[in-house]
Amino acid sequence: MLKNILKRTYVYFILALFFIPMLVGAIYSFSKSGGRADMPISFSPSTDGWNQLSNNDDIAMGILNSVFLALFVSLLVVAISLLTVFGLWRQKNRASRAFVVSTSNIPLINPDVITAISLAFVFGAIMGTMSVNDTGYERLLLAQTTMILPFAITIMYPRSEKFKISLMEASKDLGYGSIKTWFKTYFRHMIPVALASFAIAYIMSLDDFIITRIVSKETTIGKLMYQGTLKPWVLALGTILMGITLASTAIFAVVIARREKRLRKVKR
Amino acid sequence: MEQTKSISKIVPTTFNKIKKLDWKSYFIPNKKMLLLIPYVVIAALFIVTPMVMLIVKASTPGDGFSQSDITSILKLPTTGQYIWQSVWLGVVAAFISLLLAFPFAYIVSRSRSKVFKLISIVLIISPLFVFTVAKVFAMKILLIKMYDDPLAVNNHTTMIIGMVYLYMPFMIVPLYSVLNQMPQSLLEASKDLGYSRLSTIFKVVFPYSLKAIFSGLAIVFMLSATSLVISGSLVGSGGTPSKPALTMIGTMIDQKAAGMRTDHLAAAQGSLLAIITIVVMSAVYCGVYLLPILIRKIRGGVNA
Numbered sequence: 001m002l003k004n005i006l007k008r009t010y011v012y013f014i015l016a017l018f019f020i021p022m023l024v025g026a027i028y029s030f031s032k033s034g035g036r037a038d039m040p041i042s043f044s045p046s047t048d049g050w051n052q053l054s055n056n057d058d059i060a061m062g063i064l065n066s067v068f069l070a071l072f073v074s075l076l077v078v079a080i081s082l083l084t085v086f087g088l089w090r091q092k093n094r095a096s097r098a099f100v101v102s103t104s105n106i107p108l109i110n111p112d113v114i115t116a117i118s119l120a121f122v123f124g125a126i127m128g129t130m131s132v133n134d135t136g137y138e139r140l141l142l143a144q145t146t147m148i149l150p151f152a153i154t155i156m157y158p159r160s161e162k163f164k165i166s167l168m169e170a171s172k173d174l175g176y177g178s179i180k181t182w183f184k185t186y187f188r189h190m191i192p193v194a195l196a197s198f199a200i201a202y203i204m205s206l207d208d209f210i211i212t213r214i215v216s217k218e219t220t221i222g223k224l225m226y227q228g229t230l231k232p233w234v235l236a237l238g239t240i241l242m243g244i245t246l247a248s249t250a251i252f253a254v255v256i257a258r259r260e261k262r263l264r265k266v267k268r
Numbered sequence: 269m270e271q272t273k274s275i276s277k278i279v280p281t282t283f284n285k286i287k288k289l290d291w292k293s294y295f296i297p298n299k300k301m302l303l304l305i306p307y308v309v310i311a312a313l314f315i316v317t318p319m320v321m322l323i324v325k326a327s328t329p330g331d332g333f334s335q336s337d338i339t340s341i342l343k344l345p346t347t348g349q350y351i352w353q354s355v356w357l358g359v360v361a362a363f364i365s366l367l368l369a370f371p372f373a374y375i376v377s378r379s380r381s382k383v384f385k386l387i388s389i390v391l392i393i394s395p396l397f398v399f400t401v402a403k404v405f406a407m408k409i410l411l412i413k414m415y416d417d418p419l420a421v422n423n424h425t426t427m428i429i430g431m432v433y434l435y436m437p438f439m440i441v442p443l444y445s446v447l448n449q450m451p452q453s454l455l456e457a458s459k460d461l462g463y464s465r466l467s468t469i470f471k472v473v474f475p476y477s478l479k480a481i482f483s484g485l486a487i488v489f490m491l492s493a494t495s496l497v498i499s500g501s502l503v504g505s506g507g508t509p510s511k512p513a514l515t516m517i518g519t520m521i522d523q524k525a526a527g528m529r530t531d532h533l534a535a536a537q538g539s540l541l542a543i544i545t546i547v548v549m550s551a552v553y554c555g556v557y558l559l560p561i562l563i564r565k566i567r568g569g570v571n572a
Contacts, residue, residue, distance in 0.1 A: 007375045010371055010372065010375060017433075018391075018392065018433070020410070021407045021433065024413070025406025026406075080310070083303045087300055087301060090300075091301070092296070096301055099308070099311070100311075103316060104311070109490065110546065111490070111549075114494075114545065117322075117528065117539065119314060119318050120525070121321040122313065122318045143314070146315065153307075209401070210496055214528075226500070238405070239402075242395075242398050245394045246394065249387070252390060256382070
């Protein structure tokens with residue numbers, strides 16, 4: 001019993017290590033900004049950080065830009081990786097599988113900075129020297145998609161390989177066409193991982209500032225956060241995201257706990 | 269022989285297909301490969317070509333500067349220092365993450381309560397869904413508070429703390445997924461054979477999760493050593509003229525990349541640095557990744 005408590009204490013201790021800094025950040029989002037310097041050590045109450053989120057046009061623009069960019073990127077990523085993973089499913093041509101696995105490893109292992117500068121070279125060669133007026137939205141979209149795509153493929157591939165062909169055959173025997181069959185069987189099978197990849201792609205795109213800064217002149221929220229020194233509005237934004245994450249965790253926990261309870265009742 | 273013939277008569281098509289599969293199918297194109305076209309186009313244009321261009325840029329002098337101008341960046345004492353600093357900080361961060369993450373993953377995966385398991389793992393992953401920069405700033409405030417001096421953050425300890433804080437979940441996830449699938453009977457067998465709890469962990473659990481341990485080490489190392497936020501945001505503005513902010517290789521490449529559009533020399537030097545970083549990091553990465561295989565070979569294939 002005592003051992004169990006000790007074990008759980010360790011788990012809670014590690015979790016606390018992760019959440020204490022974020023809690024401090026949430027508190028300090030209500031402190032005054034230090035101007036050009038870093039934030040002052042002493043806490044001086046102010047709602048500047050939160051006000052800036054709603055009043056500052058640059059920040060609002062950045063958020064709006066990022067929200068839509070992330071949406072496009074993650075839709076593209078999920079669509080392409082679904083096609084790719086399905087193309088690899090029961091693929092007899094081993095060479096194509098080897099190609100996908102080896103090429104997708106490159107952006108996975110390479111640091112983002114290196115991916116970004118190498119992409120900037122290619123864009124420069126394809127689209128000509130980056131002109132002053134062009135903010136480079138397409139470049140950014142392509143670059144982020146390239147960076148995130150391998151992650152989505154790596155997540156989706158194992159589940160796709162587990163899909164059984166008998167399901168598809170049964171659907172076809174029941175008279176569905178191949179496209180309808182694909183949606184009714186394979187797509188349904190892939191929904192959980194597709195959603196997971198969508199969420200991860202969305203967050204990765206929102207969080208990115210390395211590729212954005214090097215590849216384009218577009219203003220995104222990631223770039224604004226990274227520029228300059230410690231700003232309270234960044235902490236405020238982080239707090240909002242943390243709140244959303246914790247709320248979804250709580251909902252998830254309640255759902256799981258209820259299901260467990262029901263299962264236990266059935267077992268009895 | 270007789271039997272095979274009769275089978276092939278009954279199911280001629282499948283039998284022939286299997287035969288064909290054995291030797292030729294490696295490169296035979298098929299209709300389903302059309303689905304791979306979008307990926308292949310992206311990979312060819314934006315994954316393979318960029319790597320080639322990186323090498324080309326680093327090795328072709330442009331107008332106004334020569335090859336020795338490009339390589340002059342390597343002669344700077346700071347270059348080697350930054351690379352070395354990135355490597356050792358990354359290695360230390362990876363091992364500290366392992367030390368903290370292993371008990372966590374083990375305890376959580378062995379827990380009988382399914383709710384406790386799921387919530388712990390979800391909670392440890394959930395910080396990954398918060399902006400990296402926001403997390404780094406929050407950490408920075410905490411560290412400044414602890415040192416009671418904004419400039420004191422500029423040291424190696426805070427950098428390692430930041431790395432562990434940002435990247436430890438990437439160690440926990442592979443460890444948990446392997447330990448969670450470890451059969452309980454393995455532990456019971458070890459107990460029956462007279463191992464104590466501690467030696468069970470070292471002689472059974474550790475070898476069982478060796479692959480996950482090393483892949484976790486490799487991931488945390490790569491992320492930490494090439495991180496931009498650690499030297500950029502965590503210690504970034506904490507430097508003074510007498511003690512400049514500690515810099516890592518990622519930041520150095522990033523600084524070169526900032527002037528890349530107009531300054532071709534910076535672009536060439538940046539790509540040279542990038543190539544060297546790739547080589548150094550993958551050498552360490554491969555070392556870490558190949559170590560378990562080596563250990564197994566030396567041990568004489570106990571697990572083989």
